Amino acid sequence: MKKLLFLFFLIFNMSFGQNYTADEIVDTYKEKLKLDGSEAVMRLVIYDNRGNMRVRKIAAVTKLYDKGETNKILMRFLEPREIKGTSFLTYNYDSSKDNDQWLYLPSLRKIRRIVSSEKGNSFMGSEFTYADIGGIKITDFNFKLSGEKMVNREACWEIEQVPINEEKEEEYDFLKKIIYISKKDFIIRRALYYNFDGEPRKEFSVLSIKEVDLEKKRYRLTHMVMKNLENERVSEMITDQIVLNRDVKDEYFSFRYLKRE
Amino acid sequence: MAFFIVIGLVFARNIPRTQFDADIKSQLPDDMPSRLRLDRIEEIFGGTEIIMIGLETDNILNGDTLKRVKDLSKELGKIHGVDRIMSLSETNDIRSVKGALLISPFLKRIPRKKSDFEELKKHIVENDMVYGSLVSKNFDAASIVVFVEKNINDEYIVGEIKKTIEKYPGKEKVEIAGLPYIRSLVSQYMRKDIKTFMPVGILIMLIFLYVCFRELKGVLLPFVVVILSISIAMGSIRLFGWKIQFITIILPVILIAIANDYGIHLIAEYQFELRENPDMDKEKLIKKILKSLGGPVIAAGLTTIAGLLCLATHIIVPAKQLGILASIGIAFALFSSLVFIPAFLAILPKSKPKSKKTGRGSPLEKILKILADTVAEKPKKVIFASTVFVVLASLGIFKIVVDTNPVNYFPKHSPIVRADNFINEKFGGSTTISVLASGDLKDPKIMKDLDTLGKKMESREIVGSVSSISDVMRKMNKVLNNDDPEFDRVPENTRTISEYYLLYSMSGDPEDLEKLIDFNYENALITERVASKSVKAIQDELRVIKNDIEFENSPFKLIGGFGDILAELVTAVVRGQLLSLALSMTVVAVIVGFLFRSMWAGLFSTIPICSAILVLFGLMGYFGIELNIVTVMLTSIMIGVGVDYTIHFLWRYRVYKRMGETSGEAAKKTLTTVGRGIVFNALSVIVGFLALLLSNFLPVQFFGFLVVVSITTCLIAAIVTLPAMCIVFDPKFLR
Numbered sequence: 001m002k003k004l005l006f007l008f009f010l011i012f013n014m015s016f017g018q019n020y021t022a023d024e025i026v027d028t029y030k031e032k033l034k035l036d037g038s039e040a041v042m043r044l045v046i047y048d049n050r051g052n053m054r055v056r057k058i059a060a061v062t063k064l065y066d067k068g069e070t071n072k073i074l075m076r077f078l079e080p081r082e083i084k085g086t087s088f089l090t091y092n093y094d095s096s097k098d099n100d101q102w103l104y105l106p107s108l109r110k111i112r113r114i115v116s117s118e119k120g121n122s123f124m125g126s127e128f129t130y131a132d133i134g135g136i137k138i139t140d141f142n143f144k145l146s147g148e149k150m151v152n153r154e155a156c157w158e159i160e161q162v163p164i165n166e167e168k169e170e171e172y173d174f175l176k177k178i179i180y181i182s183k184k185d186f187i188i189r190r191a192l193y194y195n196f197d198g199e200p201r202k203e204f205s206v207l208s209i210k211e212v213d214l215e216k217k218r219y220r221l222t223h224m225v226m227k228n229l230e231n232e233r234v235s236e237m238i239t240d241q242i243v244l245n246r247d248v249k250d251e252y253f254s255f256r257y258l259k260r261e
Numbered sequence: 262m263a264f265f266i267v268i269g270l271v272f273a274r275n276i277p278r279t280q281f282d283a284d285i286k287s288q289l290p291d292d293m294p295s296r297l298r299l300d301r302i303e304e305i306f307g308g309t310e311i312i313m314i315g316l317e318t319d320n321i322l323n324g325d326t327l328k329r330v331k332d333l334s335k336e337l338g339k340i341h342g343v344d345r346i347m348s349l350s351e352t353n354d355i356r357s358v359k360g361a362l363l364i365s366p367f368l369k370r371i372p373r374k375k376s377d378f379e380e381l382k383k384h385i386v387e388n389d390m391v392y393g394s395l396v397s398k399n400f401d402a403a404s405i406v407v408f409v410e411k412n413i414n415d416e417y418i419v420g421e422i423k424k425t426i427e428k429y430p431g432k433e434k435v436e437i438a439g440l441p442y443i444r445s446l447v448s449q450y451m452r453k454d455i456k457t458f459m460p461v462g463i464l465i466m467l468i469f470l471y472v473c474f475r476e477l478k479g480v481l482l483p484f485v486v487v488i489l490s491i492s493i494a495m496g497s498i499r500l501f502g503w504k505i506q507f508i509t510i511i512l513p514v515i516l517i518a519i520a521n522d523y524g525i526h527l528i529a530e531y532q533f534e535l536r537e538n539p540d541m542d543k544e545k546l547i548k549k550i551l552k553s554l555g556g557p558v559i560a561a562g563l564t565t566i567a568g569l570l571c572l573a574t575h576i577i578v579p580a581k582q583l584g585i586l587a588s589i590g591i592a593f594a595l596f597s598s599l600v601f602i603p604a605f606l607a608i609l610p611k612s613k614p615k616s617k618k619t620g621r622g623s624p625l626e627k628i629l630k631i632l633a634d635t636v637a638e639k640p641k642k643v644i645f646a647s648t649v650f651v652v653l654a655s656l657g658i659f660k661i662v663v664d665t666n667p668v669n670y671f672p673k674h675s676p677i678v679r680a681d682n683f684i685n686e687k688f689g690g691s692t693t694i695s696v697l698a699s700g701d702l703k704d705p706k707i708m709k710d711l712d713t714l715g716k717k718m719e720s721r722e723i724v725g726s727v728s729s730i731s732d733v734m735r736k737m738n739k740v741l742n743n744d745d746p747e748f749d750r751v752p753e754n755t756r757t758i759s760e761y762y763l764l765y766s767m768s769g770d771p772e773d774l775e776k777l778i779d780f781n782y783e784n785a786l787i788t789e790r791v792a793s794k795s796v797k798a799i800q801d802e803l804r805v806i807k808n809d810i811e812f813e814n815s816p817f818k819l820i821g822g823f824g825d826i827l828a829e830l831v832t833a834v835v836r837g838q839l840l841s842l843a844l845s846m847t848v849v850a851v852i853v854g855f856l857f858r859s860m861w862a863g864l865f866s867t868i869p870i871c872s873a874i875l876v877l878f879g880l881m882g883y884f885g886i887e888l889n890i891v892t893v894m895l896t897s898i899m900i901g902v903g904v905d906y907t908i909h910f911l912w913r914y915r916v917y918k919r920m921g922e923t924s925g926e927a928a929k930k931t932l933t934t935v936g937r938g939i940v941f942n943a944l945s946v947i948v949g950f951l952a953l954l955l956s957n958f959l960p961v962q963f964f965g966f967l968v969v970v971s972i973t974t975c976l977i978a979a980i981v982t983l984p985a986m987c988i989v990f991d992p993k994f995l996r
Contacts, residue, residue: 103764
């Protein structure tokens with residue numbers, strides 16, 4: 001019902017040719033990234049500032065629950081060899097509830113819950129954070145439209161994303177974020193993270209996007225780059241293969257399946 | 262004359278533009294082994310230098326103190342040049358909460374309730390990486406460790422840190438320690454010292470010269486020579502592209518004390534001849550002076566230059582520089598003394614001679630006469646007494662200690678020493694020794710080796726704390742097995758270790774491990790902090806570690822760190838001392854040999870010097886004065902300067918012998934003529950170096966004291982023992 005009202009609202013605005021508010025743009029962007037279910041093979045590439053490189057290859061399965069409010073993701077490590085079979089399960093909630101996460105360690109045959117209490121924490125040692133990977137918790141931020149800009153020859157809205165209070169600032173570890181969302185498809189193209197001195201600290205870029213759900217016009221960011229402007233480290237998340245699968249088995253997101261090697 | 266002044270001004274203009282440099286590393290040759298080891302470590306792990314900030318209060322487990330630690334840590338981390346911060350708020354605890362692994366800072370939230378503080382205390386005590394290292398054992402102090410990036414200016418970084426501390430005031434007492442901090446203070450005190458030494462030294466010199474000669478001529482002429490010498494020497498620093506180092510601060514004092522020597526002799530002789538021949542024409546008078554003094558003055562200058570140049574044998578870069586700069590100053594002083602002073606004496610009106618009839622002679626002349634009579638009558642007893650004294654004094658040599666730790670440059674009551682003691686006592690020290698391990702750091706055998714070494718380190722009294730990746734592994738292993746003490750050990754297979762690295766990277770900040778293990782898991786660094794200022798203790802510790810890391814298939818590649826550098830400096834100081842002693846002694850002997858056309862003269866002249874050296878080292882031992890990078894230079898200077906008295910005595914003695922005088926009579930006449938100039942010279946060196954007693958640094962103060970002792974010894978050797986030796990042995994080269 002909520003979606004229906006939203007859709008009518010969207011059509012109403014488009015009919016009258018009025019401008020969107022920042023909240024509307026961000027809401028739409030968030031919806032655009034939701035896939036009913038997917039299977040993918042990804043690479044996480046981490047470069048340090050001394051020329052070293054670390055590559056982790058991951059198979060991932062995702063599925064939406066609770067009418068789209070919960071996204072369950074299972075990641076299994078394929079490479080490097082010494083961590084092959086290690087699995088990571090996460091339940092990401094749209095609400096302000098903290099995400100649930102578990103890691104399976106094959107050598108110990110144990111599942112350990114991970115308390116990643118800081119959303120600003122590094123994801124697997126990369127320059128991405130859990131917040132970057134998990135999707136925006138809209139309730140944690142205030143959004144403001146601050147202009148328009150061309151990014152990679154794409155007309156984009158410029159939106160200021162500010163944590164709602166100091167506690168959230170600490171949690172996410174940035175003062176504000178400037179994001180650029182395409183007017184064409186409502187997908188993010190670029191973002192700048194500002195540290196507590198008000199200076200840019202990280203730069204996020206999207207190098208490729210793939211429309212995965214043609215029917216619902218849902219997308220996946222298939223090549224993302226995060227550059228740390230302070231220490232010159234760079235991380236890339238590259239999705240090499242991805243397919244839509246609305247019939248992903250619930251079993252994949254169970255502990256029993258997590259243990260399967 | 263204008264020529265000299267112009268040169269002086271040109272060089273002087275360079276002085277204000279010269280930079281200061283207190284960095285211990287830049288005092289080391291680029292190819293020094295311990296420096297190469299440190300460079301290799303820093304290439305992999307980034308800056309390893311730390312500045313430690315200690316906050317002291319009754320009990321740090323209170324909201325205000327913990328908030329201050331958190332605020333300071335956050336703010337300090339933003340300073341440009343800060344590599345990373347370790348403190349309660351920035352360091353993660355690894356623990357289990359309801360079956361979940363939690364890697365979270367100790368101070369994620371500032372506790373409010375008493376039970377929260379109790380909980381925090383329990384977590385701290387359970388974590389070896391924090392307890393006794395970031396928090397004192399009895400919880401009355403907390404520390405913040407600042408890792409400094411490579412090549413960051415000390416005064417800049419210390420200044421920024423102090424500003425940040427002032428920005429967050431609190432009731433806690435704050436202490437700062439660490440080599441970058443000490444070096445920044447050294448820089449500041451250097452400037453103070455130079456500002457003090459120049460005016461005080463010059464004032465002392467002026468007063469002294471007037472007391473000696475009682476006329477302005479005797480004051481102004483040497484004064485001008487000294488000022489010009491200092492200008493040229495100090496101005497040369499920038500020309501060579503050097504900086505003012507810690508020990509360069511004694512350069513002006515050396516020149517104030519020594520550069521006037523040649524002038525003093527010339528003027529003393531001028532006054533003497535004037536008194537003997539009041540009616541002699543000025544031109545002839547000056548020619549006579551130059552003829553009688555030219556040779557020995559040049560020889561004296563050359564021996565001084567030679568002694569100073571022997572400082573170039575030191576491994577310590579600043580000592581080389583000081584030797585060259587001082588030599589330049591002395592060379593100029595020698596040249597201008599022989600040209601400038603006689604020229605002015607020729608131009609200026611003749612001084613009024615003191616009447617021979619009215620004067621009974623000055624007190625100095627009386628003393629010299631008594632000495633002369635005593636030596637002439639009982640030369641053998643004099644030699645015997647001298648020998649006994651030298652033997653007794655030199656027994657102190659066995660008590661000498663060598664030290665290169667800059668914190669010992671400061672008096673015990675000074676703030677820096679107090680802060681260093683505080684850090685040593687509460688947090689296990691600020692001097693680091695690191696061991697580099699290489700290989701596959703996922704290999705359980707290597708991890709076990711790291712763990713074993715770390716535990717051995719921790720068991721030793723001198724070691725304040727140890728940080729190692731194996732500690733993290735042990736902690737995770739225990740936590741992941743429900744805190745079972747059985748699992749307080751490193752994992753036993755490769756997969757588990759790999760999974761723990763992954764787990765840490767998913768739960769904590771990977772930068773946490775940056776100082777422990779490299780990006781590719783191929784190099785690990787075990788770092789211990791040493792709670793001792795004694796370089797000997799550090800050397801012993803290095804020896805023990807070296808023994809511990811040498812076994813079959815050892816992953817440990819090298820030991821490095823600032824403790825390593827301090828230890829190698831000790832070896833360098835000793836080696837440099839012996840080398841410069843041998844070299845300067847040889848060169849001086851050769852110069853004197855040339856002057857007298859006899860190799861025996863060279864050997865003969867070294868006897869007073871050798872005696873003085875033995876007495877000097879003996880007294881250092883007795884008084885507990887360490888051999889360090891300042892006092893190590895003393896002998897070169899003493900040899901070069903002290904032999905002057907011998908040269909002047911022997912030269913004049915030979916003149917009288919060749920005039921047909923008996924040995925005893927020749928000795929008497931020599932002492933009562935050139936003896937005056939010799940004494941004036943020695944006293945000018947002594948009073949000149951007294952300025953060093955005003956220094957902010959203990960080694961410089963000791964240096965001043967030891968110069969006084971050594972020059973006094975040389976003087977007595979030259980005017981008491983040497984005459985006796987001449988009488989008793991009657992060497993051929995003096996006939």
